[in-house]
Each structure stands twice: as C-alpha cells, then as structure tokens.
Amino acid sequence: MITLKNAEKKYNGNVVLAIDNLTFQRGEIVGVVGNNGAGKTTMFSAILDLIQLSDGYIENNQQRVNQSEEWKKYTSSYLDEKFLIDYLTPDEYFNLVGSLKGYSSEDVQEFISGFRAFFNGEIDNKRKYIRNLSKGNQQKIGIVASLIGNPQIVLLDEPFSNLDPTSQYRLRQIINDFQQQNNCTFLISSHDLNHVAEVCSRIVILEKGKVVDDVKTSDETMMRLESYFAIF
Amino acid sequence: MSQIINSLNRKSFYRSTYWQKSVAKKILVGFFVFYLSISLLIMGFTLPEILQAYFPEQEVISAFNQNLLYFFIFSAILRQLFQEIPVVNSIPLLVLPFKKKKIARHLVNKSFFHFFNFLPLLFLVPFAFDTVLEEYSVGNTLGWLINLVGLILIDHMIGIWLKRFSFYKEKMSAIISGVGVGLFVVSFFSIIPVSIWIGHYFDAVLGYPVLAAVPLIFIVLLYRFNIKEIAKGMYLDSRLMPVEKDVSLHAFSWTDKFGSIGKYLSLELKMITRNKRTRSAFMSVVFLLLYGFIVYGNSSMANHDVSLIFIGILITGSFSVSYGQFTPAWHSKYFPFLMTRDFGLKNMLNAQYFLFIASTLIAFIFSTIYLIYGAKVLFFNFLSAIFNIGITSHIVLWMGSFSSKPIDLSQSSFFNYQGTGASVWMMAFVIILGPILYFGLLSLLLQDIWSYLIFGLTGIGGIVFHESIMRKILIRYKKNKHRMLYSYRQTS
Structure with a gap:
C-alpha cells in the first residue's frame, strides 16, 4: 500500500532519513522502532506529506502523496497533540472527524461507544475541553479519532506512551481487533519493545534514518530486539 | 535565600x-x-x-x-x-x-x-x-x-x-x-x-x-x-491557582443550515468564543466599531472624502482587519490535523470568506447609527462595505497564505504581539492604506461622483470574480503548505 523509494530528508546537510526501498503491505501491523533521532517521526511525517522529501518519493496506493490528496480519504493518523483541536470537547472532536468521513453524529456515537472500556469513564459526557484533559486521555481521544471512518491505513506515533498499564494492554487489543475486522494496515512507532513484539506482525528497526533490520515477528523477535538495543 | x-x-x-x-x-x-x-x-x-x-x-x-x-x-x-x-x-x-x-x-x-x-x-x-x-x-x-x-x-x-x-x-x-x-x-x-x-x-x-x-x-x-x-493558599488545588472549570457549551448548531461550510463556520465560531486570545481580539472589533464616535464629531476629519473612506474601511472591515489578518495562524496549533485529513481547504476558506461578509454586513448595519452625523457618512460606509467584501476580504485570505508565525490561543492579546510577523504588518498596511491610496488617486483624477462609482464598482468586480479569485488563493495555500507547517512548528 505504501512504498518509500530512495526517500531522503536532509536538514542543513544532515541526513535524517534515507530509505532506499520500503514497502508496507495491506493488512500488516508494522512496528517501527529505533532510538531517539532514528527518523521514526520524520518518516511518518513524510508519509503524511507534512514535510517535503529532499529526494525520492513516497507512494500511497500507487499515488505519490505530494501530488494527489486521495490518500487523505483512507489514511488517518495520530502523531501528537497537534492533531487535536483542543478547544473542542471530545464529542465535538469525534463528530468533526466523523463528519469529514461522511458520518452522522449518531454513527460516530455508536462507533465511540465501542471504546467505553478504553476511556474508562473519564471522557464520556464530560463537559470539558480537550485542553483540560490529562495527557493520557488526550492521547486516547486522538487514537480513537484516527480509527473513525473505516481507514485502510492508520499511523500512530508512540501510541503507548502516556497511557496507564491497563490502557496499554487495551490498546494492544484494540489494534489487533480493528486490524482483523477491517484488514487495514497499521504503522506504529514505539519505544516499548514488549508491546511492539506482541502486537506487530512485522518490525522495522531504524537507525540514523536507515533501515537496519526488517523482520516478520516470530518467537525470537523479542530476543533479537533486545540484543539490538541492549547496551550489555 | x-x-x-x-x-x-x-x-x-x-x-x-x-x-x-x-x-x-x-x-x-x-x-x-x-x-x-x-x-x-x-x-x-x-x-x-x-x-x-x-x-x-x-x-x-x-x-x-x-x-x-x-x-x-x-x-x-x-x-x-x-x-x-x-x-x-x-x-x-x-x-x-x-x-x-x-x-x-x-x-x-x-x-x-x-x-x-x-x-x-x-x-x-x-x-x-x-x-x-x-x-x-x-x-x-x-x-x-x-x-x-x-x-x-x-x-x-x-x-x-x-x-x-x-x-x-x-x-x-x-x-x-x-x-x-x-x-x-x-x-x-x-x-x-x-x-x-x-x-x-x-x-x-x-x-x-x-x-x-x-x-x-x-x-x-x-x-x-x-x-x-x-x-x-499556596496549594496546587487552592483557589489561588487558575483552574478551568467545566464549561457551558454553545454548540452553534444553527450553522448546520449553511450546508457544506456549516461545520467550518461552527469550528471558527467555537474557536473565537472559547479561547482567550481570540476573545480579546474580538474586543478590538468592538473598539473599531465605536471608533466612529471619536472621529465623526471631529469636523476636520469628517469633511474629507479620503478620511471618510479610511474610517469606513476600519469600521465595516473591523473584523477582517483585527481578526482576519491572523487567519490561518489561528489554526496553527493543529495545522497538521487539518493537513492530513480530507478537510476541504476550499470549504474552510469559503467559510472564512462567509464570516468576512457577514461581519461586514453586521458592521454596516451597526454603522447606521452614525446617521446622526449625516447621510454622507452612511454613504461612505456603504461604499467601504462593498469594497471590503469584494477586495479587502480576498486580499486578507490571499495574504494569509504567507503567514509564518504561530499563535498560542491561550494567551491574552493585551500587549501581545505574538503572531505579528512582518507579513502581518504588511497586511495591515495593505488592507488599510491600500483602499485609501486607491480612493485618493481616484478622487485626484476624477470628479467626486465618478470616483465614488469606480471605487464601488471595483468592489463589485471583486464579488463577481469571487470564484476565480478563490481558486487562485487555494493554489497559493497548497503551494505554501509545507512552509506553513514548518513555521508553525517553531514556537515563538
């Protein structure tokens, strides 16, 4: 579905992303791991055409992301709180995202009600603006909003951070269930190797903007990840 | 210590x-x-x-x-x-x-x-x-x-x-x-x-x-x-510390009547009413509306056509001048969201334009109270309103695509110059002085009646060509997208 070809991004001569050839297939749950500065967020931003590549191109469904805007119809994302409109209430925000996908507010409410356990009663019917909610709750809102409207590709940047332990396990389940129901592609970046090894079907390790490893998840994956990242 | x-x-x-x-x-x-x-x-x-x-x-x-x-x-x-x-x-x-x-x-x-x-x-x-x-x-x-x-x-x-x-x-x-x-x-x-x-x-x-x-x-x-x-009272939960309470929500559901631009209108209105910075910017709209009471009584200003146009542009364009000049920067905080969703930039700009028209009309209706200073004042406000709708509003939108300074909505605008980069000064200059220079030139070259007519017709021309002007503006926004995203990421 998504192909990066010779994708390179430089800032003042420093190469922060240099991917020769990388393709994500439909139905994959891809975990993108790497230390700070490895280029995870840069790659996501480039896929979403939020930054311009210095060289190469990225295709989403055979169309270059910087030439056609078709991808916006079936790709959704939550990278950080810049994807939230913080002076809206959670419900208003969900309804807005839904309306962009042609959903009525009843449809949206029905969809959202499936995430009641994830929200843990901290968001429903709250007459509070998103800006007044805790970071964890804001993140939950962003993640759930990115699932509205039957997307075929979902990009999540560090979705497990800021969440309490139970919510982290719930999120794992949500991603798995959602992928199975919709056969969609997930791109997930994370620092939490455990979650990634558990939830993803494929893992891409980035270092200094380059792909250094790209494996299908198996029983040995966790060991392989640990041997790569551990310092001893 | x-x-x-x-x-x-x-x-x-x-x-x-x-x-x-x-x-x-x-x-x-x-x-x-x-x-x-x-x-x-x-x-x-x-x-x-x-x-x-x-x-x-x-x-x-x-x-x-x-x-x-x-x-x-x-x-x-x-x-x-x-x-x-x-x-x-x-x-x-x-x-x-x-x-x-x-x-x-x-x-x-x-x-x-x-x-x-x-x-x-x-x-x-x-x-x-x-x-x-x-x-x-x-x-x-x-x-x-x-x-x-x-x-x-x-x-x-x-x-x-x-x-x-x-x-x-x-x-x-x-x-x-x-x-x-x-x-x-x-x-x-x-x-x-x-x-x-x-x-x-x-x-x-x-x-x-x-x-x-x-x-x-x-x-x-x-x-x-x-x-x-x-x-x-030095406790985090004491009443000395600022807190945001649960809010009484006004959902602006009447905007649904406006079809495809309705949801953008309601977003825009929610933004204005729910943020400190926009609320205080709105105060300057009120101030500009009342500006007439200060100047119309002053006979030396109220007798010149050019200064009447100046006041007219300020009053009827109060919203475009004080609020519209920051137009996409108001949304700077969540600009990546707008750019990755199938958001319909076109509808958003149209909603913005709709707000300019509505505010100009409301300001014009309000300005009828200046009838106490004579019918001439009202006539000039009418001319200015047409010019604002046809020309100024488009220029404000067009220049918005050059905006490069993010705005933090939670800060008050009292003595706040955040978001006022060079382009904003340029814009204030163009929006206010442009029409005055244009009208001044007309009244120098032509008889009064012709200068009024041509000034008004210029505005009507802008309204007639609205569609194609908006297409041009849209292209500019798309072209500047990455530059805007980049500069909004920089916190000032």
Missing part, C-alpha cells in the same frame, strides 16, 4: 520572551508607552484648564478632589480586569526549602511594580507641583500627594486581595463593575454625594497633612494581611 529569589526574579525579567522580540516590535511598544506617558504628563499640566472649563464655578483643586472618586472607580475596574498576581510562577519554589511566607512576600512586593501604580503619578506629580503648590505650602502639598499615592496603593492591595477570588473571576468582575457603576451613578446624580465626601477629605488633608498617615497605616495592615492570605 532572598538572594536566590531575587536572582530568579531578575532572570525571569531579562529572559522573558518580551526581550526576544524583534527590534521593530520593541520600538513600536516603546513608542506606544512613550506616547501614553507623554499624554499623561501633558494632561497633568493642562488639567487645571480642563477642570476650569467643566466646573467653572468651583476652585480647580477642590474640583480635582471631588472627581477623584471616579478615577478610583475606573482604576479598580481596570485592575480587576488586567492585573494578575502570578501565583503560578511560584509553583517550582514550593518544593524548594523556602518558607511560604517568604514566597508570598516576594509575590506581593513584586506586584507593586505594575504600571497601574506608576501611570497615575505621571499626571499627579505635575498637577501637585504645578497647581497645588501655588496655593499651599510644600509640606501640605506633599502630604496631599502622599495621601493620594497611599490610596492608589490601597486600591492595589485590595485589588490583589480580590484576586484571591479569581476562581469566580467573572462574577467578581461583574460585582466590582456593578458596585463601581452604582457608586458612580448615586454620586454623579448627587443621590448620595460620595465624591463630595472624598473631595472634602482631600481638602482636609491639604489643611492637615498629618492625615496622610492614615492610608499608610492601612497599607501596612493590608500588606501583612495579603502575605498571610497568599501563603495560606
């Missing part, structure tokens, strides 16, 4: 974002402060004449004394609205080994350095030494002045004490304003002559300067009281 606090204090002053502003902005703010100071100074010297003119049968000094009440009412309301005691800044100090009382005293001491406490001196001191000193001895004049300063500081201390109730800020402001206006009314219409009592008190101080000690005693008491109260 107080050395540490003082050094922190100095750093917070010199490292505040204010000093990182560009030279041009510093000059502008500096000029504004200078202008205000000079005006007040001059007022101090000319006050006797003004008082003489309004209260011919009274002595100047006792007329001054009897109007002091109104000054204090005004300043109390202003303080309630604008003065803050920044308890929040002390949060990092709470876990360090400082006594709470010490932090509180530091906060109260710092609060004295507020321009509300200095501004009045600018006209009080000249008045005291220029006018009062002529009739009274130095000692009596000084006593009188000290008493006044004392009252200003009491005003200040009470203001700070009332800030304790910032939890109920809106109610409190309403109560203070209500009491103030009530006092003003009963005293102005001599129902209960409070202002005359105050006047008599100050007359008495001029006779017995020892009375000046009275406010000083109150200041010391209030000072200690404030420190105690603030120290008591």
Whole structure:
C-alpha cells in the first residue's frame, strides 16, 4: 500500500532519513522502532506529506502523496497533540472527524461507544475541553479519532506512551481487533519493545534514518530486539 | 535565600520572551508607552484648564478632589480586569526549602511594580507641583500627594486581595463593575454625594497633612494581611491557582443550515468564543466599531472624502482587519490535523470568506447609527462595505497564505504581539492604506461622483470574480503548505 523509494530528508546537510526501498503491505501491523533521532517521526511525517522529501518519493496506493490528496480519504493518523483541536470537547472532536468521513453524529456515537472500556469513564459526557484533559486521555481521544471512518491505513506515533498499564494492554487489543475486522494496515512507532513484539506482525528497526533490520515477528523477535538495543 | 529569589526574579525579567522580540516590535511598544506617558504628563499640566472649563464655578483643586472618586472607580475596574498576581510562577519554589511566607512576600512586593501604580503619578506629580503648590505650602502639598499615592496603593492591595477570588473571576468582575457603576451613578446624580465626601477629605488633608498617615497605616495592615492570605493558599488545588472549570457549551448548531461550510463556520465560531486570545481580539472589533464616535464629531476629519473612506474601511472591515489578518495562524496549533485529513481547504476558506461578509454586513448595519452625523457618512460606509467584501476580504485570505508565525490561543492579546510577523504588518498596511491610496488617486483624477462609482464598482468586480479569485488563493495555500507547517512548528 505504501512504498518509500530512495526517500531522503536532509536538514542543513544532515541526513535524517534515507530509505532506499520500503514497502508496507495491506493488512500488516508494522512496528517501527529505533532510538531517539532514528527518523521514526520524520518518516511518518513524510508519509503524511507534512514535510517535503529532499529526494525520492513516497507512494500511497500507487499515488505519490505530494501530488494527489486521495490518500487523505483512507489514511488517518495520530502523531501528537497537534492533531487535536483542543478547544473542542471530545464529542465535538469525534463528530468533526466523523463528519469529514461522511458520518452522522449518531454513527460516530455508536462507533465511540465501542471504546467505553478504553476511556474508562473519564471522557464520556464530560463537559470539558480537550485542553483540560490529562495527557493520557488526550492521547486516547486522538487514537480513537484516527480509527473513525473505516481507514485502510492508520499511523500512530508512540501510541503507548502516556497511557496507564491497563490502557496499554487495551490498546494492544484494540489494534489487533480493528486490524482483523477491517484488514487495514497499521504503522506504529514505539519505544516499548514488549508491546511492539506482541502486537506487530512485522518490525522495522531504524537507525540514523536507515533501515537496519526488517523482520516478520516470530518467537525470537523479542530476543533479537533486545540484543539490538541492549547496551550489555 | 532572598538572594536566590531575587536572582530568579531578575532572570525571569531579562529572559522573558518580551526581550526576544524583534527590534521593530520593541520600538513600536516603546513608542506606544512613550506616547501614553507623554499624554499623561501633558494632561497633568493642562488639567487645571480642563477642570476650569467643566466646573467653572468651583476652585480647580477642590474640583480635582471631588472627581477623584471616579478615577478610583475606573482604576479598580481596570485592575480587576488586567492585573494578575502570578501565583503560578511560584509553583517550582514550593518544593524548594523556602518558607511560604517568604514566597508570598516576594509575590506581593513584586506586584507593586505594575504600571497601574506608576501611570497615575505621571499626571499627579505635575498637577501637585504645578497647581497645588501655588496655593499651599510644600509640606501640605506633599502630604496631599502622599495621601493620594497611599490610596492608589490601597486600591492595589485590595485589588490583589480580590484576586484571591479569581476562581469566580467573572462574577467578581461583574460585582466590582456593578458596585463601581452604582457608586458612580448615586454620586454623579448627587443621590448620595460620595465624591463630595472624598473631595472634602482631600481638602482636609491639604489643611492637615498629618492625615496622610492614615492610608499608610492601612497599607501596612493590608500588606501583612495579603502575605498571610497568599501563603495560606499556596496549594496546587487552592483557589489561588487558575483552574478551568467545566464549561457551558454553545454548540452553534444553527450553522448546520449553511450546508457544506456549516461545520467550518461552527469550528471558527467555537474557536473565537472559547479561547482567550481570540476573545480579546474580538474586543478590538468592538473598539473599531465605536471608533466612529471619536472621529465623526471631529469636523476636520469628517469633511474629507479620503478620511471618510479610511474610517469606513476600519469600521465595516473591523473584523477582517483585527481578526482576519491572523487567519490561518489561528489554526496553527493543529495545522497538521487539518493537513492530513480530507478537510476541504476550499470549504474552510469559503467559510472564512462567509464570516468576512457577514461581519461586514453586521458592521454596516451597526454603522447606521452614525446617521446622526449625516447621510454622507452612511454613504461612505456603504461604499467601504462593498469594497471590503469584494477586495479587502480576498486580499486578507490571499495574504494569509504567507503567514509564518504561530499563535498560542491561550494567551491574552493585551500587549501581545505574538503572531505579528512582518507579513502581518504588511497586511495591515495593505488592507488599510491600500483602499485609501486607491480612493485618493481616484478622487485626484476624477470628479467626486465618478470616483465614488469606480471605487464601488471595483468592489463589485471583486464579488463577481469571487470564484476565480478563490481558486487562485487555494493554489497559493497548497503551494505554501509545507512552509506553513514548518513555521508553525517553531514556537515563538
């Protein structure tokens, strides 16, 4: 579905992303791991055409992301709180995202009600603006909003951070269930190797903007990840 | 320990974002402060004449004394609205080994350095030494002045004490304003002559300067009281700390009637009503609307066609000028969201344009009250409204694509120049001066009637070609997308 070809991004001569050839297939749950500065967020931003590549191109469904805007119809994302409109209430925000996908507010409410356990009663019917909610709750809102409207590709940047332990396990389940129901592609970046090894079907390790490893998840994956990242 | 606090204090002053502003902005703010100071100074010297003119049968000094009440009412309301005691800044100090009382005293001491406490001196001191000193001895004049300063500081201390109730800020402001206006009314219409009592008190101080000690005693008491109260409230969940409560929501559901641009309209309106920065920007719209009352009465301005156009553009375009000039930057915080969703930039811009039209029409309807200054005024406002809809609104949208400074919606816009990059100054220049130069040129070259006609037709032309102009604007936005995303990521 998504192909990066010779994708390179430089800032003042420093190469922060240099991917020769990388393709994500439909139905994959891809975990993108790497230390700070490895280029995870840069790659996501480039896929979403939020930054311009210095060289190469990225295709989403055979169309270059910087030439056609078709991808916006079936790709959704939550990278950080810049994807939230913080002076809206959670419900208003969900309804807005839904309306962009042609959903009525009843449809949206029905969809959202499936995430009641994830929200843990901290968001429903709250007459509070998103800006007044805790970071964890804001993140939950962003993640759930990115699932509205039957997307075929979902990009999540560090979705497990800021969440309490139970919510982290719930999120794992949500991603798995959602992928199975919709056969969609997930791109997930994370620092939490455990979650990634558990939830993803494929893992891409980035270092200094380059792909250094790209494996299908198996029983040995966790060991392989640990041997790569551990310092001893 | 107080050395540490003082050094922190100095750093917070010199490292505040204010000093990182560009030279041009510093000059502008500096000029504004200078202008205000000079005006007040001059007022101090000319006050006797003004008082003489309004209260011919009274002595100047006792007329001054009897109007002091109104000054204090005004300043109390202003303080309630604008003065803050920044308890929040002390949060990092709470876990360090400082006594709470010490932090509180530091906060109260710092609060004295507020321009509300200095501004009045600018006209009080000249008045005291220029006018009062002529009739009274130095000692009596000084006593009188000290008493006044004392009252200003009491005003200040009470203001700070009332800030304790910032939890109920809106109610409190309403109560203070209500009491103030009530006092003003009963005293102005001599129902209960409070202002005359105050006047008599100050007359008495001029006779017995020892009375000046009275406010000083109150200041010391209030000072200690404030420190105690603030120290008591230094908890994160106390009412001294600012909190955002649950909100009463207005959903603007009527915008649904406007079809495809409805949801963008409602987003826009929610943004205006729910954020501090936009709300205060909206205040300047109100100010611009009322601008006519200041200038139309002035015959030298109201007689020139060109200045009438200037005022007309300002009044009918008040929204486009003060709010529209920041147009995409208002959305800077969540711009990546808008750019990754199938958001329909076109609809969003159309909603923006719709707001410009609606606000121009509302402003024009409002401006019909200026009919009291003659039909010509209304005619010029009509011409300006057409020009604003057809030309200015499009220019504002077009220039918006050059915007490069993000705006933090949670900050008040009072003395806030965030988001005002060079392009914004350019825009204010183009929006306001452009039409004036254009009209000036027309009226130089042509007869009056033709210049009116062509000016109006230019506006209509803009309306006729709206669709194709919007297409051009849209292309600009798409072209500048990455540049805008990049510059909005930079926090100013």
